[in-house]
Amino acid sequence: xxxxLRPSWSTDATECIVLDHEHVAxxxxxxxxxGVSVGMRKSGAAIIAPQATLLERSPEKEHxxxxxxxxxxxxxxxxxxxxxxxxxxxxxxxxLMLFKGPRGISRRVTHTLRAMQLNATQGMAVTARGAWLxxxxxxxxxxxxxxxxxLHTQLNQLPLSLLPAAQKHAxxxxxxxxxxLGALRRLPRAGLQRRVGTEVVRAMDVAxxxxxxVHAWFTAPLVFKQRIELIERLEHTSAVHxxxxxxxxxxxxxxxxxxxxxxxxxxxxxxxxGRHARPPTQLALPLAAPAWQAxxxxxxxxxxxxxxxxxxxxxxxxxxTPDTVEMPAISTTLFPEPGGTAxxxxxxLDLLAARLGPEQVRxxxxxxxxxxxxxNQWRTAIGRATPACPPADIERPFWLLDxxxxxxxxxxxxxxxxxxxxxxxxxxxxxxxxxxxxxVRDYFVAQDKHYVHYWIYRERDHHAARWYLHGLxx
Numbered sequence: 306x307x308x309x310l311r312p313s314w315s316t317d318a319t320e321c322i323v324l325d326h327e328h329v330a331x332x333x334x335x336x337x338x339x340g341v342s343v344g345m346r347k348s349g350a351a352i353i354a355p356q357a358t359l360l361e362r363s364p365e366k367e368h369x370x371x372x373x374x375x376x377x378x379x380x381x382x383x384x385x386x387x388x389x390x391x392x393x394x395x396x397x398x399x400x401l402m403l404f405k406g407p408r409g410i411s412r413r414v415t416h417t418l419r420a421m422q423l424n425a426t427q428g429m430a431v432t433a434r435g436a437w438l439x440x441x442x443x444x445x446x447x448x449x450x451x452x453x454x455x456l457h458t459q460l461n462q463l464p465l466s467l468l469p470a471a472q473k474h475a476x477x478x479x480x481x482x483x484x485x486l487g488a489l490r491r492l493p494r495a496g497l498q499r500r501v502g503t504e505v506v507r508a509m510d511v512a513x514x515x516x517x518x519v520h521a522w523f524t525a526p527l528v529f530k531q532r533i534e535l536i537e538r539l540e541h542t543s544a545v546h547x548x549x550x551x552x553x554x555x556x557x558x559x560x561x562x563x564x565x566x567x568x569x570x571x572x573x574x575x576x577x578x579g580r581h582a583r584p585p586t587q588l589a590l591p592l593a594a595p596a597w598q599a600x601x602x603x604x605x606x607x608x609x610x611x612x613x614x615x616x617x618x619x620x621x622x623x624x625x626t627p628d629t630v631e632m633p634a635i636s637t638t639l640f641p642e643p644g645g646t647a648x649x650x651x652x653x654l655d656l657l658a659a660r661l662g663p664e665q666v667r668x669x670x671x672x673x674x675x676x677x678x679x680x681n682q683w684r685t686a687i688g689r690a691t692p693a694c695p696p697a698d699i700e701r702p703f704w705l706l707d708x709x710x711x712x713x714x715x716x717x718x719x720x721x722x723x724x725x726x727x728x729x730x731x732x733x734x735x736x737x738x739x740x741x742x743x744x745v746r747d748y749f750v751a752q753d754k755h756y757v758h759y760w761i762y763r764e765r766d767h768h769a770a771r772w773y774l775h776g777l778x779x
Contacts, residue, residue: 320333320335320336320339320354320356320357320358321333321335321336321357321358321360321536322336322341322350322354322357322358322359322360323360323361323362324347324359324360324361324362325361325362327346327347328344328345328346328347329341329342329343329344329345329346329347329350330343330362331343331362336350336354336357339353339354339357340353340354341353341354341357347359358536358537360536367391370423371387371391371393372387372523373421373531373551373555374393374418374421374423375387375393375523376523376525376555376558376559377417377418377421377551377554377555377557377558378393378395378414378417378558379523379525379558379559379561379562380417380554380557380558380560380561380562380599381395381397381400381404381410381413381414381558382395382396382397382399382400383522383562384396384520384522385522385523386433386520386521386522386523387521387523388433388437389437389469390437390441390469392437392440392441394433394436394437394520395414396433396520397410397429407429407449407451408449411427411429411449414427415427417554417599420550420551420553420554420599420603421550421551421554421555422547422548422551425440426440426441426442426448427440427448427449428440428441428442428448428449429448429449429450429451430449430450430451430456431450431451431452431453431456431514432453432456432511432512432513432514432518433511433518433520434508434511434512434518435450435456435460435512435513435514437512438460438463438467438468438486438512439459441467442463442467453514456513456514457513460486460487460512460513461485461486461487461490462485462486462487463485463486464484464485464486465478465483465484465485465486465488465489467486468486468489468505468508468509468512469508470504470505470507470508471489471501471505471508474500474501474505477500477501478501486509486512489505489509490509490513494506525558525559525562525563526559529555529556529559529560529624529625529626530623530624530625530626531552531555531556531623531624531625532573532621532622532623532624533548533551533552533621533622533623534620534621535548535619535620535621535622538577538618538619538620539615539618539619539620540615540618540619541615542610542611542613542614542615543610545574545610545615545619545622546603546606546607546610548622549572549603549606549610549622549624550603552572552622552623552624553599553602553603553606553624554599556570556599556602556624556626557597557598557599557602560597560626560629560632561597561632563629564631564632565597565629565630565631565632566595566596566597566629566630566631566632566633567592567595567596567597567626567628567629567630568591568592568594568595568628568629568630569589569590569591569592569626569627569628570589570590570602570606570624570625570626571587571588571589571590571624571625571626571627572587572588572589572590572606572622572623572624573585573586573587573588573622573623573624573625574586574587574588574615574619574621574622575619575620575621575622575623576617576618576619576620577617577618577620578620583616583617585623586613586615586616586619588609588610588613590602590605590606590609590659591658591663591687592605592651592655592687593651593654593655593658593686593687594633594651594652594654594655595630595632595633596651596652596655597632601652601655604656605655605656605659606659608656608659608660609659612660654666654686654687655687657686658685658686658687663685663686663687664685666685666686666687667683667684667685667686668683668684668685668686669681669682669683670682670683670684674736674737675734675736675744676734676736676737676742676744677701677705677775677776678705678707678708679737679742681705700729700750701760701776702758702760702776702777702778702779703776703777703778703779704776704777704778704779705775705776706774706775706776706777709762709773709774709775710773710774711771711772711773712725712761712771712772712773712774714772719751719761719763719772721753721759721761721774722753723753723754723755724753724754725751725752725753725759725761726751726752726753727749727750727751728749728750728751728752728758729749729750730747730748730749730750731747731748731749731763732747732748732749733746733747733748733765734746734747734748734762735765745764745765745766746762746763746764746765747762747763747765748760748761748762748775749761749762749763750778757778758777758778759774759776759777759778760774760775760776760777760778761773761774761775762775
């Protein structure tokens with residue numbers, strides 16, 4: 306099963322016109338709505354849309370854009386090939402179940418390309434050349450044929466002009482009344498080869514699946530570091546995010562292809578050069594757990610950018626991944642865990658950190674120390690740390706008082722609203738002599754007359770030992 310895509314550059318908000326030898330080669334939707342069409346002369350287009358941005362066609366940039374789209378498509382299949390007529394071929398045979406069938410993967414591909422500011426016509430068929438012909442036909446008629454018999458029926462109806470190998474013989478073929486691929490296929494094979502050669506026959510057989518086709522699959526670079534130069538200056542972070550989505554889509558494809566994940570990404574926003582030059586604005590986005598999904602990263606980056614004020618217009622945007630780790634294994638649990646999976650919890654931490662700031666989202670980070678006030682520490686939730694867990698047989702409360710509250714005594718018993726009865730203990734602590742925080746204490750679990758439990762301690766080796774309330778049990 307192969308999916309053929311024919312992307313074309315476009316932008317909805319800006320009137321842009323691409324010129325090729327003084328003629329219009331491509332237009333944005335906004336320029337098309339103004340009346341500019343492909344093939345029009347430059348002078349006529351300038352009169353109809355005087356405010357439009359005129360760009361000279363650049364085959365090098367078109368080739369680079371096709372490679373960027375191929376990089377993004379690697380998140381759906383590792384087998385992506387560059388084909389004729391600005392087309393990408395995707396072998397999605399092994400991906401259909403993962404992306405919920407032909408319609409599901411088609412919607413995902415369309416969404417990714419739109420995030421990259423690209424439009425594309427798709428064709429899906431059991432042969433690569435068949436999918437290529439369905440995509441090349443454009444928007445008319447069905448473009449998905451997942452069975453060979455239905456593909457043959459559809460190909461028979463296509464005009465012969467879609468087959469490039471037949472163009473040099475178009476006049477002769479029209480003269481004998483051959484206008485469709487079906488009519489071409491019905492001609493006697495031996496006589497057809499003598500008249501037009503083997504190239505036309507081979508192209509037809511490849512499309513119909515009679516002979517196999519060999520592809521050179523696209524290879525992703527070893528390191529991901531991409532940059533986009535902008536047509537116009539950007540002064541708002543919402544516009545920066547729209548461009549950054551293109552880079553994240555490419556990065557996600559690269560990560561899936563390499564079976565890697567990131568713990569941090571760095572977005573670089575370059576400003577004007579020359580007299581008003583200033584260094585690029587670097588925006589780092591740390592993650593609570595390794596990630597590679599484009600939708601998750603795009604959402605986090607939007608939250609981060611919404612809280613950034615640009616100090617100067619942006620003329621170029623770059624994205625790089627300084628560190629990657631091995632992609633985590635997918636959970637093999639048959640039934641989902643209540644309350645969400647560990648990955649869901651990490652995504653929530655990422656979202657909160659992007660919205661509130663990494664320093665505002667904290668989680669417990671137990672230290673290897675017997676003193677409760679030292680052992681119970683906090684760290685930012687984004688980052689790596691290996692907490693030291695206390696022994697499982699030690700009973701500690703969830704809420705510690707800072708500092709501990711001194712207790713009065715009644716008849717040699719600690720008192721907190723009512724006399725406290727010791728129900729468990731002592732837990733003897735004698736530590737901290739090395740850092741000046743000596744703690745010599747006996748800890749007890751105590752309860753009052755309402756059976757509320759407290760964590761208290763008594764000083765040892767003091768002439769006037771006192772009781773302190775240090776924690777409350779939930």
